[in-house]
Amino acid sequence: MNTGRKYLKHKLLCILGAVTILLIYLSSWSCLGLKTALSWDDCGPYVAYPQNYKFIMDDTPTCKTRSPFLVLMVPVAPSDVASREAIRKTWGNEKLVLGQLIETVFILGLPGGADAEQQQENVKQENLLHHDLIQSNFQDSYRNLTIKTMMMLQWLAVRCVKASYVMKIDTDMFLHVQNLVKLLLDPSVAKQNYITGLVWWHSPVLRNPFNKFYMPRYVIAESEYPPYPLGMSYIMSMDLPGKILGVSSQIKPVYIEDVYLGMCLKLLGISPTDPPENTMFIVTPIHPLSDCSLSKVIAITTTSIPQMMRYWERSKQPDAKC
Incomplete structure (x- = not known):
């Protein structure tokens, strides 16, 4: 038996x-x-080479008439008008902080779906009103985030070389702009080869083919990724966009955009810098934040637009501190 x-x-x-x-x-x-x-990026680890694309909408005055200290670059889906409007009303509307000029722009690709033509017309009309949209001719999708990131760096390397720093930040983030500027004005912060955020050290390469972030050995043989700042938000000195672009052609781009950034940094011999405090960048905060915690953060993930707006309103109150 x-x-x-x-x-x-x-x-x-x-x-x-x-x-x-x-x-x-x-x-x-x-x-x-x-x-x-379709394209290999729909189901494989690679994406089309980012420099095969061009900008089709770029009439923002940012970095044209004056050189900001800091540029905030916000990747966004063409259809996500609500997030853009919320950011324009909150942290994206902070133009002069601690005596430093701040500019905010949104970067997007082409809309998809049955109503793509109408979406594109809506994007054009929105930009006529705000002049803060930068659009490239790649298909805007999660799998194309690496392309979006590299197009962002290409735009910065050409347009904003006289600015000091750039921050890439997602639409679901609350950004404490004053704390960010305060960090960047600190004399100990490097003016070149500087990149910081929530740095992932010793991040394992996932080999399970059914995992969302599966990466085969023929792409990356090592068991760990090079260190990289998590894509939700990171800051870099303005010399880095050009340097990253300079080595990017030597590495076939993978769809995990922050991992690809780390691969480029490794080739440059540049390591990310941890922020001075681990409370500055939080990917999974316990909501709601206390006034004390709110007074220390630079960027945190939020669960909704109303929550992000409430945090911004609270951060502007004089008693929002420990």
């Missing part, structure tokens, strides 16, 4: 293993079959 059960168990395990291998095999062939109709 026991022998029969063992045989049955062994047979079931073999069948399960065979099914798993077959699914992975079919998945890879599905990707290959779609490659011509």
Whole structure:
């Protein structure tokens, strides 16, 4: 009886293993079959080379008539008008902080879906009103975040070389602009080869093909990624966009944008810098933040636009401190 059960168990395990291998095999062939109709970035680790794209909307006065101390670059989906409006009313509207000029612009790709044409017309009309949208001709999607990031760096390297710093920040973040400027004005902060944020050290390369962030060994053989600042928000000195672009052609771009940034930094021999306090950048905060915690942060993830706006309003109160 026991022998029969063992045989049955062994047979079931073999069948399960065979099914798993077959699914992975079919998945890879599905990707290959779609490659011509879509692009490899829809299902593989790589994305199309970022410098194959161009800007189709770029009439913002930022860095044209004057050189800001800090440029805030906000990647955003074309359809996400609500986030852009909220940012324009809150931290994106802070233009002069501690005597330093701040500029905020949004970067986006092409809309998709059945109403793409109408979305694009809406984007054009919005930009006529605000002149703060930078658009490139890649398809705006999660899998194309690396392309969006590299186009952002390309724009900065050409347009904003006289600015001191840039911060890339996502739309779901609350940004305490005064704390950010205070950090950058500190004499101990480097003016070149400087990049900081919530730095991921010794981040493991995930090998499970069913994981969202799966990365095969033929792309990255090492078991750990080079250190990189988490993509939710990071700051860099304005010499870095050009330097990163200079080495980017030597590394085939992967779809995980902050990992790719870390790969470029490693090739440059530049390591990210941890912020002075670990309370400055928080990816999973416990909400609601106390006044004391709020007074120390630079950037934190929020759960909604109203929550972000409440944090901004509270940060402007004179008693919002420890």
